[in-house]
Amino acid sequence: MQARRVPGVSITPDPRRVLFRPFFPGGPERARTIIARIMTLSDAEVQSELDWVTEEFGDRHRNLLKFFARRFGEVGHLRLTDAPLSRERELLIGAYFTNEYSLEAAALFNPSMIWHPDQSGLKAGAKRFILSLRATGEGHISSLQFRSGVISPPGGDATGRRGRSPRIELDPVTAYVTTPERTLDRSFERSLFGKKLLELGVKYDFVRAVMGRLAERFTFSELRDVVEEARRTEPLPPRVAQEAADAVVGLAESNYEIRFDDDLPLCERIIFPSTPSEVKGIEDARFVEFTDDDGTITYYATYTAYDGRTAFPQLLETPDFLAFKAHTLNGPAVANKGLGLFPRKIGGRYACVGRQDGENIYLMFSDNPGFWYKKEILQRPTQPWEFVQLGNCGSPIETEAGWLVLSHGVGPMRKYCIGAFLLDKDDPMKVLGRLPEPLLTPAGNEREGYVPNVVYSCGGQIFDNELIIPYAMSDHASGFATVPLDDLLETLERNPA
Incomplete structure (x- = not known):
């Protein structure tokens, strides 16, 4: 039948349905250069550029300016000055580190x-x-x-x-x-977490070192600190240690x-x-x-x-x-x-x-x-x-x-x-x-x-x-x-x- x-x-x-996503061209040095260029703009030029961006992209997204503000919060520390910035300049910096993604x-x-x-x-x-x-x-x-x-x-x-x-x-x-927004689990159980790492094939010596430093229940921040310590101190090739560290943190973030x-x-x-x-x-x-x-x-x-x-x-x-x-x-x-x-x-x-x-x-x-x-x-x-x-x-x-x-x-x-x-x-x-x-x-x-x-x-x-x-x-x-x-x-x- x-x-x-x-x-x-x-x-x-439908390619017209687009998200805004974080955009980070190159490494930190390039990001600093981009921010430095934005800092050379006058207040009037900043306002003009921000007006253009919001007019061009505002009707394609909900809460676009909110995302620009979040992006500035994630990259603003790379600027070369600690002087306070206007909200418009912060939003424009955020816009330069944002792109559309047609999902x-x-x-x-x-x-x-x-x-x-x-x-x-x-x-x-x-x-x-x-x-x-x-x-x-x-x-x-x-x-x-x-x-x-x-x-x-x-x-x-x-x-x-x-x-x-x-x-x-x-x-x-x-x-x-x-x-x-995503929120990580508040705590993890050591025995189950360790078993899953071994199922995934993570380096046994690294898993043993990390699990041995943790309490029976632990938080993500505690895990991250222990993983970083194990990455530095365990006698493993740097590449192997980094891959194992990424796998452990990645499991928690899942x-x-x-x-x-x-x-x-x-x-x-x-x-x-x-x-x-x-x-x-x-x-x-x-x-x-x-x-x-x-x-x-x-x-x-x-x-x-x-x-x-x-x-x-x-x-x-x-x-x-x-x-x-x-x-x-x-x-x-x-x-x-x-x-x-x-x-x-x-x-x-x-x-x-x-x-x-x-x-x-x-x-x-x-x-x-x-x-x-x-x-x-x-x-x-x-x-x-x-x-x-x-x-x-x-x-x-x-x-x-x-x-x-x-x-x-x-x-x-x-x-x-x-x-x-x-x-x-x-x-x-x-x-x-x-x-x-x-x-x-x-x-x-x-x-x-x-x-x-x-x-x-x-x-x-x-x-x-x-x-x-x-x-x-x-x-x-x-x-x-x-x-x-x-x-x-x-x-x-x-x-x-």
């Missing part, structure tokens, strides 16, 4: 669909959703952004007959994007909190890389609405932080898509990409699927969503269209028949297709069925993009007895496809694994 594309509903990258200029893809926490004000039968998307811009840096929309039952035609697919309407998108203003539209909320482990991107968030035993709902997302060399599995959590906490995922069973949490505990434990060896799909259980130590193989490539590798396309979806898992398979010419399999509700190690053929394959202009011949999803939902699949097209843009749920489940049950 094949999924049906939803016509007329697509999400394409989705290259791509807007790999969507994950979740039901919106706010379902008020809708027509009968309709449901509001959130899409998380991977946005990629200059330098192939990926960030996380959001869209929203409403899905409704199929409408009738002139004869009163219902259409085939649900109606999907995307909410308008504003011109602005905003990143929040655990943080952010919060957006309550009145900021969802489409303007951007989670941009802000830590050493994320410097090259936040990739492929897989969101799930998790219901705990007491009924509490938390929205979790597993994602990959990438520093240009190493992929770091991370966990994001939020109660409302305004406040977020990011934490490292720990344990040898999370050493790869593509984790997807189940939406509730199974047998009193958290459960997760993932491609932990880059080839097969595994199942994992844990008492804590941040720690995963054991894995069992669940699926291996068996069909020609998936001989290269398998992976999951989002979190498992609960149905009456079992856990429905969207998957991806890679075949000849590195062609990515979307498939599906079904797991037993009580014992998900039991595979009840598996599609022998792809559910969705790249076709027509979907084959053209940054990475050709790819369809990929990070999670769908069930609505009005239809499986809704948001999917990326060749790592460039995103669209939607639908599948009648009953037909899909019947096909899976006819094809036991």
